[in-house]
Amino acid sequence: MNERKWLAGMWRNWEAAQKIAWRFVLLYIVISISWLLISDWLLQDHLQNAKWISTVKGGLFIVLSALLYYKLIQRMIKDTIENEANYRLIVENVSDLIVVADRDGYIKYASPSHERLLGHRSEEYEGKELFDFIQTEDTFKMQDWFQNEIMLKKEIEVEYYLKSKEGNQVLVEGKVVPVASGNGKVEKMVLLAHDITKRKQFEKQLIESEERYRKLVEYSPETIFIHIDGKIVYVNNAGLRLAGVQYIEEVVGKNILDFVSSEDLNYVENQIRKVEETGKTKLHDYQINRMDGTRLFVEALAFQTTYQENKAVQVIIRDITERKRAEEKVRYLAYYDSLTGLPNRNLLFDYLNELLIAIKKEKQTLAVMFLDLDRFKMINDTLGHSYGDFLLQQVASRLKACLPKGSMLARYGGDEYIIVLQEKKLEAISRLSDQIIDKLAEPFFLSDRQMFISPSIGISIYPKNGDVAEELIKNADAAMYLAKEKGKNTYQFYTSSLNSMDSCKLELENGLRNAIKNEEFTLYYQPQVDLNTNKIIGLEALIRWKHPKYGFVSPAEFIPIAEETGLIVAIGKWVLETACNQHKQWEEKGFSPMRIAVNVSALQFRHKDFAKTIEQIISNTKCRASYLELEITESVMQHLGETTTIMNELKELGVNLSIDDFGTGYSSLNYLRHFPINTLKIDKSFVDEINNGKNGEIIVKVIIDLGNxxxxxxxxxxxxxxxxxxxxxxxxxxxxxGDFFSQPLPAEKMERLFSE
Structure with missing residues (x-):
């Protein structure tokens, strides 16, 4: 076996072959001489007598040497054939390209793999110049290599484009091996190459992908940073801005917990552990500290990644400070009065209901004091809303100064305040009432004006005058009106004798029951104006009641009675039918159709088959549903499931929905996500605060921005x-x-306004 390897190797190197050949010649000379000398010495006694022996000896030598050479040549030829077959099998089936060319670049041999890759058969290459198949741009480079490197017997690694039969470019890489002849000169070369087109395309795509990702991360408006075991190793430009620094060195190397507020440290540490355990975290928010000490609210998402072959965590952060502030403003708007900073009626009812539950178990008492400012409307109308607002703020400050610990002061609306007092002694409640009256009797200084105001106070006691919040406030309100009737600037406790005051209310209730039949109701219409063009683009229908005895009765007086008695359903239906009929009449007269809004009470909205009633009215009046808008108050939002169902039924009819007096009732961002509403109406109380106080303007801006x-x-x-x-x-x-554009007008005056 070793001999076969030796013989096979002999033919792979010309210099080695020459040395082996000389060894054979020398061996042959030595054997021949040895044969002659030994044979002559052994046969010397016989050679003189028998010359034929010399002849036989020579012939025997020739036969033995011939047999020896035959065996050696046979074995060498056999090994050569086997090796050539093996090499040819490899060359003809290998996927790599193999080319043998002479020193001038003319191809002597091309492997069959060329046909599979480039479309040319091997025969098409033979005799042609190698450079004919190389892309023009690479030809000069290859020629330079051949002339300078290959002729110096150097193997070189190359990368170049070949032309396929279809004209496509195929990128290959490999090496060129020079083959020298016996005289040491390079007579031919072998090119070994393989296709790297797809690999290069993949590498290019990978580079492009990495570049896109790098730019996406680097120029992302969201903060992106990477940390390893809490140590920051990368941060993008947005992260530098978020941290309030200019240079990346000011952030990289620091621990991420260095930027987390102390209140959220434990929470963030738990999130870091969660990433290690599960590989990612859900979206979460916390507070961070900038380098200048400013505190920001952020929203973060973290997941495992690798950074420079190390296990790391990537974090994406969004600054939500402005959103948090807006949410806080809306939440504040829901439970606090923007003008005075006092709890509003929402917070009042929540607090009072919870307090009643607590003291009921302990059998304690409490007082509800309903306070209304006398002659406030005159001051507000005479001097302007700015003076009125300032007065309300000063009153709130003085009231807070009078109250004992454990009591609550709320602004109920307008110039009305409510005090919840945990006190069982009537004498103490009376003393506090006198103290409030005395405190408010002191002059108020508004700019260069001195003004005086007095309160009327009504008081109800739990559980004697009611055991629920609504009843206690209602009875305190009734007692307050009694205080006004007794000359104002005083207080009154609620008594059962106040029931006689309900006689007027009962008379109004009886009158309401016949008002539709007696045609005492009428509708007025107030224009809704495009603020950019001052053109009328819609109307709101407003009910008016002309009582046969009292004349025009304010809706603020009879609507609550109608809701309390359930008459609001019939009255509301009449308003809807009348408004839709009027809209159709205007359309028939040639006036441009526009959306008409109708107020719907919570009781009417939740009444059985309300959506079917609307559908029937639309059908009977021939008023198109798209021109009808129903204004509902936030009080209906307490019943989420029922309200959503009714709203969806109305939307299927094509009716538009509006939230009236937004921000004054059960304000919740939740219902804005669920309900299919079209319009938000900013309540007049907020509009009144425009140009009268910074907080009022901010709240209006928040509502507008939220709606848009x-x-x-x-x-x-x-x-x-x-x-x-x-x-x-x-x-x-x-x-x-509003009245700035037009007061509510009856239908005939509205038509004249259309014609102007």
Whole structure:
């Protein structure tokens, strides 16, 4: 076996072959001489007598040497054939390209793999110049290599483009091996190459992908950083801005917990452990500290990754400080009065209901004091809302100064305040009432004006005058009206004798039962105006009642009675039918059709088959559903499931839905996500605060921005002056309504306004 390897190797190297050949010649000479000398010595006695022996000896030598050479040549030829077959099998089936060319570049042999890769058969290459199949751009480079490197017997690694039969470019890499002849000169070369087109395409795609990802991360508006065991190793530009630094060195190398607020440290540490355990975290928020000490709210998402072949965690952070502030403002708006900072009626009812549950178990008592400012309307109308607002703020401050610990002061609305007092002695409650009256009797200084105000206070006691919040407040309200009737600037406890005061209310209730039949109701219409063009684009229908005895009765007086008695359902239906009929009449007269809004009470909205009633009214009046808008108050939002069902039924009819007095009732961002509403109406109480106080303007801006971002139409009602209209327009509220444009008008006057 070793001999076969030796013989096979002999033919692979010309210099080695020459040496072996000389060894054979020398061996042959030595054997021949040895044969002659030994044979002559052994046969010397016989050679002189028998010459034929010399002849036989020579012939025998020739035969033995011939047999020896035959055996050696046979074995060498056999090994050569076997090796050539093996090499040919490899060359003809290998996927790599193999080319043998002479020193001038003319191809002597091309492996069959060329046909599979480039489409040319091996025969098509033979005799042709190698450079004919190389892309022009690489030809000069290859020629230079051949002339300078290969002729110096150097193997070189090459990368170049070959031309396929179809004209495509195929990128290959490999090496060129020079083959020298016996005289040491390079006579031919062997090119070994393999296709790297797909690999290069993949590498290019990978580079492009990495570049896109790098730019996406680097220029992302969201903060992206990577940490290893808490140590920051990378941060993008947005992260530098978020941290309040200019240079990456100010962040990289620090621990991520260095930037987390102390209140959220434990929470963030738990999130880090969660990433290690599960590989990622859900979206979560916490507070961070910038380098300048500023605190920000952020929203973060973390997941495992690798960074420079190390296990790491990538974190994506979004600054949600402004969103948090807006949410806080809306939450504040839901439970606190923006003007005075006092709890509003929502928080009042929540607090009072919880307190009643607690003291009921302990059998304690409490007092509800309903306070209304005398002559406040005159001051507000005479001096303006700015003076009125300032007065309300000063009153709130003085009231808080009078109250003992454990009591609550709330602004109920307008110039009304409610005090919840945990006190069982009537003498103590009376002393506090006198103290409040005395405190408010002191002059108020508003700019350069001195003004005086007095309160009327009504008081109800739990459980004697009621055992639920609504009843206690209602009875305290009744006692407050009695205090006003007794000359104001005083207080009154609720007594059963106050029931006689309900006689007027009972008379109004009886009158309501016949008002529709006696045609005592009428509708007035107030325009809704495009603030950009001042054109009328819609109307709100407002009910008016002309009582045969009392004349025009304010809706604020009879609507609560109608709701309490259930008459609101019939009255509401009459309003809807009348408004739709009027809209159809105007359309038939040639007036441009526009959306008409009708108020719907919570009781009417939740009444059985309300959606079917609307469908029937639309059908009977021939009023198109798209021109009808139903305004509902936030009080219906307490019944999420029922309200959603009814709203969806109305939307299927094509009716538009509006939230009236947004922000004054059960304000919740939750229902804005669930209900299919079209419009938000900013309540007049907020519009009144425009140009009168910074907080009022901020709240209006928040509501407008919230409505626009959620895709709702925003309407401001109660606009009374040009400054309010300009402010609303500048802050992207596009529709307004109020006396500044037009007071509510009957149908015939509305038609004249259309014609102007």
């Amino acid at each position: 971002r959620l895709g709702f139409q925003v309407i401001a009602e109660g606009i009374e002056n040009k400054q309010q209209a300009i402010f609303l327009k500048q802050n992207n509220c596009h529709i307004g309504q």
